Amino acid sequence: MTIQDKPDHQRLGMTDDEYDAVIDLLGRTPRTAELAMYSVMWSEHCSYKSSRVHLGKFRSDQPWVVVGPGENAGVVDLGDGWLAALRIESHNHPSFVEPHEGAATGVGGILRDIFTMGARPIALWDPLRFGPLDDPHNRYLLDGVVSGIAGYGNAVGVPTLGGEVEFADRFSRNPLVNVMALGLMKREQLVLSAASGVGNIAVLLGNATGRDGIGGASILASASFEAGDEEKRPNVQVGDPFEEKKLIEACLELYDRGLVVAIQDLGAAGISCATSETAGNGGMGMDVDIDAVHVREPGMTPGEILMSESQERMLAIVTPEHVEDVLAIAARWEIDASQIGTITDGPDLRVFAEGRLVAEVPAASLADDAPRYDRPYERPCYLNALWDSEPAIPDEIDVAKTLNLLLDDPAIGDRSWISSQYDHTLFLNTVIEPGHDGSLLRIKGTHKGMAVSTDGDSLRTYLDPRRGAARIVFESALNVAVTGAQPYALVDNLNFGNPENPEVMWQFVEATDGLAWACEELNVPVVGGNVSFYNQTDGVDIYPAPVVGMLGFCDPMPDRPPRLDRAEQGMGIWLIGQEASDDFSGSAYDRIINGTLRGRPLDVDGATARELIASVVEMAFDVPVLHDVSVGGLAVALAEIAFVSGTGFRVDDVSGRELFDETPLRVVAITHERDLETSVPRRRIGTMGGDQLGFGAAGSMDLSAARRIWADALPRRMR
Amino acid sequence: MTIAVVVFPGTNCEHDARYALALLGSHAELVWHRDDDLSGATGVVLPGGFAHGDYLRTGAIARFSPVMAEVERLARQGTPTLGICNGFQILCEAGLLPGALVANRDLRFICRTVTVRVESTDSILTSHTSVGDLLQIPLNSYEGNYVLPAAIDGAPSPNVVLRYCDSSGASGKQMNPNGSTDSIAAVADANGTIVGVMPHPERAVEDILGSTDGRVLLESFVSATASVVA
Amino acid sequence: MKHTFSVTIERRSGLSDPEGATASRALTDLGFAGVHSVSFGKVISIELEADTAQEAATQVEAMCRKLLANPVIENYTIENVS
Amino acid sequence: MKHTFSVTIERRSGLSDPEGATASRALTDLGFAGVHSVSFGKVISIELEADTAQEAATQVEAMCRKLLANPVIENYTIENVS
Numbered sequence A: 001m002t003i004q005d006k007p008d009h010q011r012l013g014m015t016d017d018e019y020d021a022v023i024d025l026l027g028r029t030p031r032t033a034e035l036a037m038y039s040v041m042w043s044e045h046c047s048y049k050s051s052r053v054h055l056g057k058f059r060s061d062q063p064w065v066v067v068g069p070g071e072n073a074g075v076v077d078l079g080d081g082w083l084a085a086l087r088i089e090s091h092n093h094p095s096f097v098e099p100h101e102g103a104a105t106g107v108g109g110i111l112r113d114i115f116t117m118g119a120r121p122i123a124l125w126d127p128l129r130f131g132p133l134d135d136p137h138n139r140y141l142l143d144g145v146v147s148g149i150a151g152y153g154n155a156v157g158v159p160t161l162g163g164e165v166e167f168a169d170r171f172s173r174n175p176l177v178n179v180m181a182l183g184l185m186k187r188e189q190l191v192l193s194a195a196s197g198v199g200n201i202a203v204l205l206g207n208a209t210g211r212d213g214i215g216g217a218s219i220l221a222s223a224s225f226e227a228g229d230e231e232k233r234p235n236v237q238v239g240d241p242f243e244e245k246k247l248i249e250a251c252l253e254l255y256d257r258g259l260v261v262a263i264q265d266l267g268a269a270g271i272s273c274a275t276s277e278t279a280g281n282g283g284m285g286m287d288v289d290i291d292a293v294h295v296r297e298p299g300m301t302p303g304e305i306l307m308s309e310s311q312e313r314m315l316a317i318v319t320p321e322h323v324e325d326v327l328a329i330a331a332r333w334e335i336d337a338s339q340i341g342t343i344t345d346g347p348d349l350r351v352f353a354e355g356r357l358v359a360e361v362p363a364a365s366l367a368d369d370a371p372r373y374d375r376p377y378e379r380p381c382y383l384n385a386l387w388d389s390e391p392a393i394p395d396e397i398d399v400a401k402t403l404n405l406l407l408d409d410p411a412i413g414d415r416s417w418i419s420s421q422y423d424h425t426l427f428l429n430t431v432i433e434p435g436h437d438g439s440l441l442r443i444k445g446t447h448k449g450m451a452v453s454t455d456g457d458s459l460r461t462y463l464d465p466r467r468g469a470a471r472i473v474f475e476s477a478l479n480v481a482v483t484g485a486q487p488y489a490l491v492d493n494l495n496f497g498n499p500e501n502p503e504v505m506w507q508f509v510e511a512t513d514g515l516a517w518a519c520e521e522l523n524v525p526v527v528g529g530n531v532s533f534y535n536q537t538d539g540v541d542i543y544p545a546p547v548v549g550m551l552g553f554c555d556p557m558p559d560r561p562p563r564l565d566r567a568e569q570g571m572g573i574w575l576i577g578q579e580a581s582d583d584f585s586g587s588a589y590d591r592i593i594n595g596t597l598r599g600r601p602l603d604v605d606g607a608t609a610r611e612l613i614a615s616v617v618e619m620a621f622d623v624p625v626l627h628d629v630s631v632g633g634l635a636v637a638l639a640e641i642a643f644v645s646g647t648g649f650r651v652d653d654v655s656g657r658e659l660f661d662e663t664p665l666r667v668v669a670i671t672h673e674r675d676l677e678t679s680v681p682r683r684r685i686g687t688m689g690g691d692q693l694g695f696g697a698a699g700s701m702d703l704s705a706a707r708r709i710w711a712d713a714l715p716r717r718m719r
Numbered sequence B: 001m002t003i004a005v006v007v008f009p010g011t012n013c014e015h016d017a018r019y020a021l022a023l024l025g026s027h028a029e030l031v032w033h034r035d036d037d038l039s040g041a042t043g044v045v046l047p048g049g050f051a052h053g054d055y056l057r058t059g060a061i062a063r064f065s066p067v068m069a070e071v072e073r074l075a076r077q078g079t080p081t082l083g084i085c086n087g088f089q090i091l092c093e094a095g096l097l098p099g100a101l102v103a104n105r106d107l108r109f110i111c112r113t114v115t116v117r118v119e120s121t122d123s124i125l126t127s128h129t130s131v132g133d134l135l136q137i138p139l140n141s142y143e144g145n146y147v148l149p150a151a152i153d154g155a156p157s158p159n160v161v162l163r164y165c166d167s168s169g170a171s172g173k174q175m176n177p178n179g180s181t182d183s184i185a186a187v188a189d190a191n192g193t194i195v196g197v198m199p200h201p202e203r204a205v206e207d208i209l210g211s212t213d214g215r216v217l218l219e220s221f222v223s224a225t226a227s228v229v230a
Numbered sequence C, D: 001m002k003h004t005f006s007v008t009i010e011r012r013s014g015l016s017d018p019e020g021a022t023a024s025r026a027l028t029d030l031g032f033a034g035v036h037s038v039s040f041g042k043v044i045s046i047e048l049e050a051d052t053a054q055e056a057a058t059q060v061e062a063m064c065r066k067l068l069a070n071p072v073i074e075n076y077t078i079e080n081v082s
């Protein structure tokens, strides 16, 4: 059977059971536009149908959580009337098809999630995963994605303050592009998406609607799908940061003046999703007039207009007496606006085109009645073999040779090739810029600071999804703690393969268990997240790649927070936290030197983590340098301090194995003080100074030569 | 009115500029690009950003905004006029400064702190500095590459205010971040009252942000505006 | 033998073109009332060495496919202007 | 009456052309050994209403002078392609 012969619902990716559920719900067969709406709203992407049963394990009932998962962004209370909004989102598939526009529109989308809540977006982060850079196509993807994020983020005027990047073969045919955004507002600016008030007007703001991103709907819209027609129906969305910038300013002004009852951004499934969500969330209905929508091209069908994913659009719900003011503000900011709907007492969303009713469905059903699947899961058989063998680590390691190879790795070498393409100083908030651990922002006019770190570790998560996922939570917590900020709230992006594969589903269940457990140990609420399934190409699933974005908060912020470049000649080097215990599974050493991936990564003890994080936060107020030990172990952590500060060092009595071991919960502290005031285990291992990276008996390296390798690791591959 | 900070659609450094000026004790007001009356302004700042999305050519559309006729009138009568980054691009497009700004040599956006050397103190941006001073200022641009065709032919050589250099003060291809002609980072008109600067002095005004070297530049500007009788 | 080709790259129709739309509005604002639409493309002029015009054309075609144009969002046309 | 014009804008010769230089290097790296030079320009297609082709051309010329090209660094050519 060819695709043309399949029934419509199957062509739109709906199962027969799901189709029957729609018929049951409506009591009749759906109209064309209705079927299009259900097919998109009930898709995995919009409905979380395979993941929802597992997401309940995340806690968000801490008293500082103002808005938890479910709205466009999570919101936490920073005291004195200040609120922070945060959100993470993936744009994996679009970025593979067209890296520049895919990544750019990902930035645009996440920013709308933030200013939909009433907050001004103030910073972005970009966790990225690609295949190895020896393949030119992967270089093309990295280059395009970075230029897309830069092109959009810089132009829209939101600084990108960091991110992370991993390279592994499983991402070659399926790169991961996640974006996290942070917004700031005063409490009275908070707006939610639930519409209320019969007779209130839905105003569509921003870009004209075109045939962007119409997938399923366009197939339906044309009775006969002929070759050549695809010209008219591009799936690629093109971002317009200029329009978004105007939209941000216009919306913030609307909130300032108290002119909107509710607002919702337009994302997947465009108008049909935004109208049904605002109405459904408020327990209302809505009548929508498709002919009122301002469109970019003539001849669009009602289905196309409803489903279009044109970027840079918002739907505001406004009382009738405020409509004129809203339109005036839109005009002043030079954006288009049209009144497309009226709130009814529901419960139906009714859509009219040319006076004809083209859809009439219970508004809440599109979101609330979506199917939920408790998909079968099963521990993968590959694990036994992996756990039965350990990375081969010699007793004597040639430190200089090994470190040279590690520093040349593009995920370890200097990543400023990426971060210097992003404006990261706009808004005069950036206290710690990319290139350290967490980035740190101040809140002007207060003593408050916010730190953010995004972290993922797909290799360890592959080896043990539960431990791997838990470890990224602890790592991100340490990354913000070294700036002086307390781990405060988290968003997660769960990038996985095909959930219909029980082994992938098992990875998902284990990883979410690990995340939930670690967050509870740290008393960090999960205020939002995103699930990206079906990251699979030609039957190969990606490595499971949960990614977290940790928000840290401090009040007051340290006057002089620790920075890698504050290391000076003569300062003592201390190792704080756990002793190395031969944790090489998923390590840079095993990956780069052995070329293998095996064993089982160590678990983390919650109490130990809590204690270390608390002492690190405290130390950040007087220790000039704090840097956690992560990829590449102690050797890489020390080398990074030397490169950024321009000062060499000498450490003694540290074996080669200890230098490359990746046991978690360890931090390097550097200070002039004769001792560190802390209750956690600490050991002085050396002294800063000179122009060598000195490892005592294990050897030494010339600082500037090593630095050149590190600095060129990424640029030399991208030239 | 005091100092006017002009906001085009797409401008994004207007609040930063106003904040930095306020730190120096000066008052600035934001002015929308459709306003066409700047009477009373003692100085004008065209801040950074992407006016009109940088579409067509950076600065090309902005120069026709209604406010620009007023900016031009004030600039020509000697009111201190400072274009930062995108503002520099707009001043060039408007013909208030010579030359043009094109894409960086490596075709990548550059965000990093650069060192610049003061070449002339005869400008509203550098009157409080000394020739040879080295300053650390954040650079943030895609089109920061200043071109000055020798072919605008017979034009007097420009009044160079700042040049990119290394930490020892030396200029040259290696230390030139973006391919700018003669490593030019800032230029002025012949009187020194209209200045375009590519790096952002307003981003270097507090220790906590990494550098305070932008202060002396903005102080020069503020003191020039103080002597204007509006 | 030296050949010169001119490659014109245009955005595929139907994709949104913010630059064209912005320029069109700007022209209207400037008083050019009759402007219907403006769209932007690139023109790339390439000088290359090849034995025959046919071979040069084949090479330019390959350059477009490999590097110069992005087939997902752009169309290109090639012209020999030697 | 509707007219369509195509405006080609090229960087004045002698000025640096980072895009051209980069593309030329990339093409050589990709194995196109015979590439001498590559230069980039813009092509702007304009649809406008005017009574006569002559009048339309005069308008497009004015658009170029005022907005579309920067004479400091660019040259333009105009073609009626209606």
Ligand SMILES: Nc1ncnc2c1ncn2[C@@H]1O[C@H](COP(=O)(O)OP(=O)(O)O)[C@@H](O)[C@H]1O
Pocket (backbone or CB within 6 Å): A126, A127, A128, A161, A162, A163, A164, A165, A415, A418, A419, A433, A434, A435, A436, A437, A438, A439, A453, A454, A455, A479, A630, A631
């Ligand atoms: N994709 C990226 N975009 C921007 N900055 C990045 C990116 N990848 C890494 N960085 C920056 O480089 C620094 C080091 O990153 P990483 O090694 O991942 O830190 P850590 O090990 O502390 O989590 C961080 O400041 C990070 O923000």
Ligand SMILES: [Mg+2]
Pocket (backbone or CB within 6 Å): A436, A437, A438, A479, A627, A628, A629, A630
């Ligand atoms: Mg770290």
